[in-house]
Amino acid sequence: MKNSISILLVMCWVLSTISFSNAKTESPPFRAWWPIVNEELEFGTRGYATKDSDPKKNNLGKQKYGLGVGFTDQFFVELEGHIKRQPDGHFHFDAYEIETRYEFTDTKAFNELANFVDIGLLVGLKTPKKDMDAYEVETRLLLYKRAGPIRTTLNLIFEKEFGNGHSEEVEVAYASQVRYRLTTNIQPGFELFGRFGEVTHLSYRRNQHIFGPGVFGFFELFDNFSLKYEFTYLLGISGPAPASTIKWLTEVEYKF
Numbered sequence: 001m002k003n004s005i006s007i008l009l010v011m012c013w014v015l016s017t018i019s020f021s022n023a024k025t026e027s028p029p030f031r032a033w034w035p036i037v038n039e040e041l042e043f044g045t046r047g048y049a050t051k052d053s054d055p056k057k058n059n060l061g062k063q064k065y066g067l068g069v070g071f072t073d074q075f076f077v078e079l080e081g082h083i084k085r086q087p088d089g090h091f092h093f094d095a096y097e098i099e100t101r102y103e104f105t106d107t108k109a110f111n112e113l114a115n116f117v118d119i120g121l122l123v124g125l126k127t128p129k130k131d132m133d134a135y136e137v138e139t140r141l142l143l144y145k146r147a148g149p150i151r152t153t154l155n156l157i158f159e160k161e162f163g164n165g166h167s168e169e170v171e172v173a174y175a176s177q178v179r180y181r182l183t184t185n186i187q188p189g190f191e192l193f194g195r196f197g198e199v200t201h202l203s204y205r206r207n208q209h210i211f212g213p214g215v216f217g218f219f220e221l222f223d224n225f226s227l228k229y230e231f232t233y234l235l236g237i238s239g240p241a242p243a244s245t246i247k248w249l250t251e252v253e254y255k256f
Contacts, residue, residue: 027060028193028208030247032153032177035120035142037076037103042068044228044251049085050242057242061085062094070256076101082126095133099124101142114146122155134166149181151189169198179216187216191232191247208241210234224255 030048047063062085068078077100084094103120120142127135138159145152157173173196179189194209196202214232221227230249236242 026195026208027062028195028210028241029155029157029173029175030062030193031249032155032175032191032193033101033120033122033140033142034153035101035103035105035118035144036107037072037074037101037120038070038107038253039073039256040070041254041256042066042070042078042251044249046230046247046249048245048247051244051246052236052242054242059085059089060242063091064097068099073107074103093129095126095128097124097126099138108146116145118142118144118146120144128164132164134161134168135163136161151177151179151181151187153177169200171198172196172202177214177216179214183217185217185219189214189216191234193234194238204238206240207238208236209238210241210245211237212245214247221252226253226255227251228253 027048031046043066045063045065047061049061050057050059052058063083064080065083066078066080068076070076077098080097080099082094082097083091085091099122101120101122103118105115105118105120107118108114122138122140122142124138124140125135126138136159138157140158141156143154143156153176155175157175159171159173161168174192174194176192177189178191179187181187190211190213192209192211195207196204197207212232212234214230216230217228219227219229228249228251230247232247234245234247236244
């Protein structure tokens with residue numbers, strides 16, 4: 001598992017030494033999804049806000065509000081609403097999104113020998129509010145590794161916009177999280193998010209990559225109810241990325 005952390009750190013260093021373009025690019029994904037699915041009802045919010053001396057990158061952000069259900073211990077469905085923040089600071093409803101997750105491996109209990117790697121698949125469809133905007137389909141390969149107190153999550157992401165006059169090529173992105181299970185409540189770590197662009201024109205330098213420390217964890221509220229949280233401070237490690245980004249997530253979960 002030390003090798004996984006070393007690879008991510010080296011990747012960040014390599015990205016930071018490249019001369020990047022200042023062209024405006026799409027924000028990276030802001031969540032590293034686990035493949036692990038439980039039978040539960042879940043409600044939560046997540047989002048991000050940017051800070052940069054460039055007005056085009058400053059004061060941007062998005063909030064998402066979601067309600068999800070784990071129908072089985074392998075299949076989960078979630079409906080989200082997106083609220084986007086514009087440079088003027090005002091928020092506008094942007095889109096709906098439905099996501100499904102399927103876990104291919106069997107989840108192991110904490111006191112059981114962990115799988116070599118847990119594997120899942122996420123498929124999502126975003127429907128825009130405005131007729132002129134594109135629909136978007138997203139597919140993620142979800143990977144999760146448990147080794148002692150260290151938890152590593154990696155998502156390989158493929159996205160495609162279509163409809164309403166849009167027909168874009170498939171784009172590639174990634175999301176990763178590494179955390180140390182100090183306790184159930186407090187798990188320090190870091191996250192790395194970014195994009196590589198269209199599959200026919202993959203590039204580091206023309207896309208956003210961000211990296212930074214965070215803290216994650218769970219709190220048992222009362223029987224079968226728990227609160228999950230994530231807070232991360234991310235730094236831009238490519239020219240197109242904002243100088244800094246605050247990312248957060250809070251979810252209330254009820255296990256059946």
